[in-house]
Amino acid sequence: MRFDLPDLPDTRTLRGELRAFLAEHAPGWTAEQRARSWMGFDRGFSRALGERGWIGMTWPLEYGGHNRSAMERMVVLEELLAAGAPVGAHWIGDRQSGPLILRVGTEEQKRRILPGIARGELAFCIGLSEPDSGSDLASLRTKATRDNQGWVLEGRKIWTTFAHRSDYMIALVRTAPAPEGGSRHAGLSQFLVDLRRPGITIRPIRDLEGEDSFNEVTFDGVRLDAGDLLGVEGRGWAQATSELAFERSGPDRVLSSFPALAEAMDALPEAATPEAGRLVARLWALRTMSLGVGGMLQRGEDPAVEAALVKDAGNAFEQALPERLRALLDPPDRPEPLERMLGTLAMLSPTFSLRGGTREILRGIIARELGLR
Structure with a gap:
């Protein structure tokens, strides 16, 4: 595995524009x-970003995009995450659903959906995990059955981030039985599901903070049109796993705890300088790896293993960071915003190694690449 750093454009002007934009909005955000x-x-906030052309940046103009480079998009992601901006309303659509539609969708799907994502108007969620399946995604039981009007969707998805606030889900479901003695990945397809359709029930699942970001989604005889099939019937597994490279390698797998680190830097005592230096050095190495995967995606490569490594190493860093900061700063020395951030992260950080694939799944992917299993 290699993480060659791609050519980086001069993005100082773009960073300056972003920081000025964020300075206007940040005063309204709590710690x-x-x-x-x-x-x-x-x-x-997502619509405001869309108006500035900072969503769907790399997409073609005819689909609402802006023909910018992947590295320019990376700058936007880094600045948003560093500021702790509330980007969830467009994040999944911009990060993976839009690129997947761009790659495998029909012309009608591209023209109908992508401009709305780029304007910050359409929110997406991902329908992968299911009850009683754990991390064994290939054992999913949600199915779509073809009839003379299209498809009928039955089943359940769980841990679906923002389903209760989203407009669409891209769902991986079974459209044909797995062949006896063959691959369980066969017979899986992806669908573009309008969450306003009759027969869909969304039940929030509250986390330790009392937030309801996660959801259980039930499909009870949901009618889908023939044009809701995304990509090639039966090729859903390959499509979904390639899509995960976008989800697993970005700066959101490294910078989830960064606002707390930035808040702590001015308060750290001189004795903490060596440890702070080690934290920043590790963050810089992870950023370089993420940029390397971004370059591979820009070249049309499939860095599934490299993305898994970035996510695993990045999650370990951002998950451990809050406790590292607690150890470096005694309670009386912690700025009040930092104390509140650390309290939130104590409840939120356990999810960092779950979203986008558990640590065990990622390490299995890496081990296979290294010939260890």
């Missing part, structure tokens, strides 16, 4: 909201 970062959901 707790900044600690939630991309798990914060604010449609108004």
Whole structure:
């Protein structure tokens, strides 16, 4: 595995524009909201970003995009995460659902959906995990059955982030039985599901903070049109796993705790300088790895294993960071916003190694690449 750093454009002007934009909005965000970062959901903020051309940046102009480079998009993501901006209303659509539609969707789907994402008007969720399946995604039981009007969807999805606030779900479901003695990945397909359709029930699942970001979604005889099939029937597994490279390698797998680190820097005692230096050095190395995967995606490569490594190493860093900061700063020396951030992160950080694939699944992918299993 290699993480070659791609050519980086001069982005100082773009960073300056972003920081000025964020300075206008940041005064309204509480310390707790900044600690939630991309798990914060604010449609108004996403629409404001869309108006500036900072969503769907790399997409073609005809689909609402802006023909910017992947590295320019990375700058936007870093600045938003560093500020703790509430980007959840567009994050999934911009990060993976839009790129998937762009790659495998029909022309009608691209023209109908992508401009709305780029304007910050359409929110997406991902329908992968199911009850009683754990991390064994291939054992999913939600199914779509074809009839003379299209498809009928039956089953359940769980841990679906922002389903109760989203407009669409991209769901991985079974459209044909797995062949006896063959791959369980066969017979899986993806669908573009309008969450306003009859027969869909969404039940929030509250977390330790009392927030309801996660949901259980039930499909009871949901009618889907023939045009709701996304990509090639039966190719859903390959489509979904390639999509996960977008989800697993971005700066959101490294910077979830960053606002707390930034808040702590001015308060750290001189004795903490060596440890602070080690934290920043590790963060810089992880950023370089993330940029390397971004370059591979820009070249059209499939860095599934490299993305898994970035996510595993990045999650370990951002999950441990709050406790590292607690150890470096005694309670009386912690700024009040930092104390509130650390309280939020204590409840939120256990999820960092769950979203986008558990640590065990990621390490299995890495082990296979290294020939260890």
